[in-house]
Amino acid sequence: MNTKQRLIIYRIMPYLILAVIGICFLLPLLWVFVASIDSNAMQSLKVPSRITGANYVDVITNSVNQRAFIIGLIMSVGQAVIVVILALLAAYPLSRYQLKYKKSFMLTILFMTSLPITAVMVPVYQLFLSIKLYDNIIGVILFFVASSMPYGIWMLKNFMDAVPSDLEEAAWIDGASVLVGIRTVVAPLMVPGICTVAIFTFSGSWGNFFVPYILLQTPENFPASLKLYQFFGQYGMADYGKLAAFSVLYAIPSVVMYILSQQYMSKGFGLQGGMKG
Amino acid sequence: MSSVTVDVSYKKRKTYTWLYFLLPSIAIMLVFFIYPILLTFYYSFTNLALTGEAAKELKFIGFDNYIRMFEDPTVRISIWNTLIFLIGSAVIGQQVLGFLVALLMKHKNKMFRRVIGTIVLAGWVTPEIVCALCLYSFFGDDGTLNAIITFFGIPEVTWLYTVPMITIILANIWHGTAFSMLVFQAALDDVPSEIEEAAVVDGASKWQILTKIIIPYIKDTITTNMMLVTLQTLGVFGLIYAMTGGGPGTSTTTLPIFMYNQAFVNYQLGYGTAISLLLLLIGIILSLFYIRSMKE
Numbered sequence: 001m002n003t004k005q006r007l008i009i010y011r012i013m014p015y016l017i018l019a020v021i022g023i024c025f026l027l028p029l030l031w032v033f034v035a036s037i038d039s040n041a042m043q044s045l046k047v048p049s050r051i052t053g054a055n056y057v058d059v060i061t062n063s064v065n066q067r068a069f070i071i072g073l074i075m076s077v078g079q080a081v082i083v084v085i086l087a088l089l090a091a092y093p094l095s096r097y098q099l100k101y102k103k104s105f106m107l108t109i110l111f112m113t114s115l116p117i118t119a120v121m122v123p124v125y126q127l128f129l130s131i132k133l134y135d136n137i138i139g140v141i142l143f144f145v146a147s148s149m150p151y152g153i154w155m156l157k158n159f160m161d162a163v164p165s166d167l168e169e170a171a172w173i174d175g176a177s178v179l180v181g182i183r184t185v186v187a188p189l190m191v192p193g194i195c196t197v198a199i200f201t202f203s204g205s206w207g208n209f210f211v212p213y214i215l216l217q218t219p220e221n222f223p224a225s226l227k228l229y230q231f232f233g234q235y236g237m238a239d240y241g242k243l244a245a246f247s248v249l250y251a252i253p254s255v256v257m258y259i260l261s262q263q264y265m266s267k268g269f270g271l272q273g274g275m276k277g
Numbered sequence: 278m279s280s281v282t283v284d285v286s287y288k289k290r291k292t293y294t295w296l297y298f299l300l301p302s303i304a305i306m307l308v309f310f311i312y313p314i315l316l317t318f319y320y321s322f323t324n325l326a327l328t329g330e331a332a333k334e335l336k337f338i339g340f341d342n343y344i345r346m347f348e349d350p351t352v353r354i355s356i357w358n359t360l361i362f363l364i365g366s367a368v369i370g371q372q373v374l375g376f377l378v379a380l381l382m383k384h385k386n387k388m389f390r391r392v393i394g395t396i397v398l399a400g401w402v403t404p405e406i407v408c409a410l411c412l413y414s415f416f417g418d419d420g421t422l423n424a425i426i427t428f429f430g431i432p433e434v435t436w437l438y439t440v441p442m443i444t445i446i447l448a449n450i451w452h453g454t455a456f457s458m459l460v461f462q463a464a465l466d467d468v469p470s471e472i473e474e475a476a477v478v479d480g481a482s483k484w485q486i487l488t489k490i491i492i493p494y495i496k497d498t499i500t501t502n503m504m505l506v507t508l509q510t511l512g513v514f515g516l517i518y519a520m521t522g523g524g525p526g527t528s529t530t531t532l533p534i535f536m537y538n539q540a541f542v543n544y545q546l547g548y549g550t551a552i553s554l555l556l557l558l559i560g561i562i563l564s565l566f567y568i569r570s571m572k573e
Contacts, residue, residue, distance in 0.1 A: 010483075014381040015389065021378060022393045025451060027421055028411040029399055035414075043417045044424040090302035093295035107568060112310065114505065114564040116512030118533045119557035122540045122549045123316035124309070126325065146309030149302055207404030209515035210533075214541070228406050229519060240414070247407045258402045 035244035042240060055245035065227065065246065071137060072223035073253075076206040079144040080198040086145070087152030087197065088190075092182055094153070095160035106157070112150035121214045128215055135217040143211060148201045159193030160186065199261045203254050224250045314557065321554045325547035342551035352552070354527050355535040359511070361442060362531050366449035367510035372503060374450060375457025379465055380487075394458070401455030409519035412448040413437070441521045441529045448516055453509065457502055464498040465491070497570065504567040511560055532556050 027045060035041035036055055038048035059065050094102060124143060125134070133139030167189075168181045176184065187194065205211075209225045216222060222230065228250055231243055321343075324336045346352045378397060382390045400408065415421045416436040423433045436444050468491055476486050492499070514533040517523065523534035530538070532552060540549025 014385065018378065018381050018385070018389070018393050021374070022396050025396045025400055025454075028415040028451065029396070029403070031414055031421055032407070032411050043414050043419040043421075045421040046424070086302045086305065089298045093298045097295055099295060110571065111564050111568055112306070114508050114560075114567050115314075116508060116556060116560040118512035118514050118536075119553045119560055120310070120313040120317060122536065122546055122553050123313040123320055125540075126320065126546060127309075127313055127316065142305065143309050146305045149306050149310070153302060203402075207406075209404075209406050209519075213515075225404060225406055225515075228410075229515075232406070232410060232519060243410065247410055251403050251407050254402050254404055255399075258398075 032244045032247050035240050036248050037245075038241055040241070041244060052241075055241040056249070058242055059245045059249060065224075067220070068222055068224045068227035069249075071221065072206060072225065075137060075141055075144065075212075075223055076202045076253075078141045079148065079205050080202040082141070082145045083148050083152040083201045084156075084194055084198050087149060087156045088182065088187060088194070090149075090153050091156040091160045092178075092186070094157045096165065106154070109150045109154050113154055117147050118210060121210065125214050134215065135221060137216075137221055140212050140215050140223075143215065144201075144205045144208075147211075148204060152197050152201065155197050156190070156193055159190050159196075163189045195263075196261060199257045203257045206253055206257075317550055317554050317557055320547055321551035323547045325550065326544050338547070342548050345548060346551055346555070351527055351530070351535060355530045355532050356555075358442065358527075358529060359531040362446060362449070362513075362517075362529075363507055363510055365442075365446040366453070367506045368503060370446060370450035371453045371457045371506050371510075372499070375454045375459075376461045376499075378454070378458045379461035380491075382462070383465055397458055398455045400451045401453065403452070405452060405513075405515045406519055408448060408452045409516050412444065412451060413520050416444045416447075437521060438525055441525060445517050445520055445529050448520060449510060449513060452516060453506065456509075457506060460498060460502045461495070464495040468494050501567065501570045504563055504570060508560060508563050508567065511556065511563070 031045040034045060034048060037051050037053065038046075039052040039054065040049040041055075093099060094106065099105075128134040128136075128139050128143075133142070163186055168185045171181045171185050172178075207225065209229060212223050212226050213229070216226065219230070228243075228246055231246055322337055322339060324338045324341075378393070382393065403411070413420075417423075418433070418435055418437075420436075422436060427433055434440075472490055472494075473486055476490055481489070512533060513531070514537065517529055517531060517534055518537070521529045523530040523538065532555065536549050536552040536556065539545045539552060
């Protein structure tokens with residue numbers, strides 16, 4: 001093998017390896033798209049017998065599915081809105097004031113962001129039974145809010161640190177209260193941060209299966225994630241087309257949210273954000 | 278803070294407001310997050326159950342649940358399964374594959390990078406139950422993988438029964454690799470190109486550049502990412518539950534699945550909580566390491 005050949009191999013190899021990895025990642029995903037428009041979908045990826053929109057129409061027009069999607073949206077949007085409002089309020093004193101235990105508080109918050117939620121679900125279930133929040137959509141929202149509060153506070157505090165306090169002081173001189181200052185001056189300057197937190201909390205709960213699975217019982221209360229699982233178990237073997245169509249529809253909000261988040265995450269994806277005072 | 282007046286103004290406002298501002302967040306976290314964590318410790322020492330005699334009367338039973346755990350062979354199996362799942366899918370799978378993809382993508386054709394990047398990201402963005410369905414159909418008896426291998430004349434394999442652990446590991450790699458890929462892409466962009474160029478001038482091979490320059494340079498990122506990915510994988514439930522249900526037998530029963538089975542299938546909440554405490558403790562230890570790595 002001469003130098004020229006070796007050079008060509010060095011050039012081509014990475015493309016080849018990446019292409020193979022790409023195909024491995026693509027195949028399972030391709031199936032769900034193709035099956036969803038196939039009039040006779042099977043478990044395996046294949047050329048559709050006949051391309052049809054009937055699977056989607058069936059899923060969308062089914063009132064049970066509509067209900068599940070709406071409940072899922074209420075849960076995720078509700079959670080995102082509450083988290084943003086509460087975290088914004090909490091971030092304010094943490095960003096602006098000299099508080100005695102701020103550093104340890106922020107460390108505790110960071111610590112809580114990484115705990116596995118799965119591990120607390122059994123006690124949460126028992127707690128919800130005793131305070132009558134079991135099988136209640138509001139209860140699920142409250143738990144979702146609590147579990148993503150640490151992330152919200154951590155992010156919004158860091159975003160707020162970057163907002164200069166001069167503008168806010170000007171508003172105070174004009175007679176604005178602290179709350180008005182946050183609403184009219186600080187928050188508008190933190191739109192990227194607020195959107196990032198809202199998008200991530202939304203996607204987190206929209207895609208979550210375990211929490212509603214433990215905390216809900218009545219099928220009428222099930223969000224889309226649970227409905228899909230139920231669908232999977234009951235008719236999965238029989239009707240791959242509809243199952244795939246449901247999956248695609250259910251994945252759309254997550255994909256849209258991800259694309260939106262890209263607009264606000266220009267800073268990239270470094271882990272070295274570190275601690276600031 | 279530049280002027281004295283501002284200081285006064287902040288201080289004046291501070292005394293009234295900081296508590297009100299923090300109170301709602303702290304309250305909701307205390308009730309629905311911290312209190313359940315404390316309950317985990319408490320319940321794990323009780324006979325809490327959903328049905329039978331124990332359901333009526335909560336009794337403190339000391340270390341009984343823990344003794345039972347040590348004697349239960351399924352616990353050992355699930356710890357072992359959890360370890361294999363963690364190492365296979367998180368530590369090795371997502372980390373190494375994510376790093377490899379990020380490394381190979383560097384300085385490649387832009388269009389090509391975008392296509393591959395999007396495909397890998399799609400698995401990450403997809404909700405876990407959809408991932409489970411996609412991979413279930415891929416590995417299923419009549420699934421895509423069998424269709425491919427029979428095309429090449431290789432006999433079919435019942436992947437989900439013969440090698441269930443491998444299927445869930447690959448599923449989790451499929452779902453999670455993008456995160457590591459993004460992290461490593463950002464880290465690799467930070468490696469100064471001058472150092473690499475200098476090494477090339479000195480006659481270093483590609484392998485030497487990788488092991489002597491790039492990896493030492495992004496060491497901290499590797500540690501932090503390892504911790505985060507492991508923590509995320511530790512709590513994985515839906516993906517495994519929907520694909521294999523922890524079976525066949527106990528072959529894919531990880532700690533979260535075992536915890537669920539004990540608490541909600543066998544109605545032994547106290548025992549289930551003892552298992553979740555084990556999960557929680559592993560999580561706490563890893564989180565502490567994670568915070569330490571962030572503080573530096």
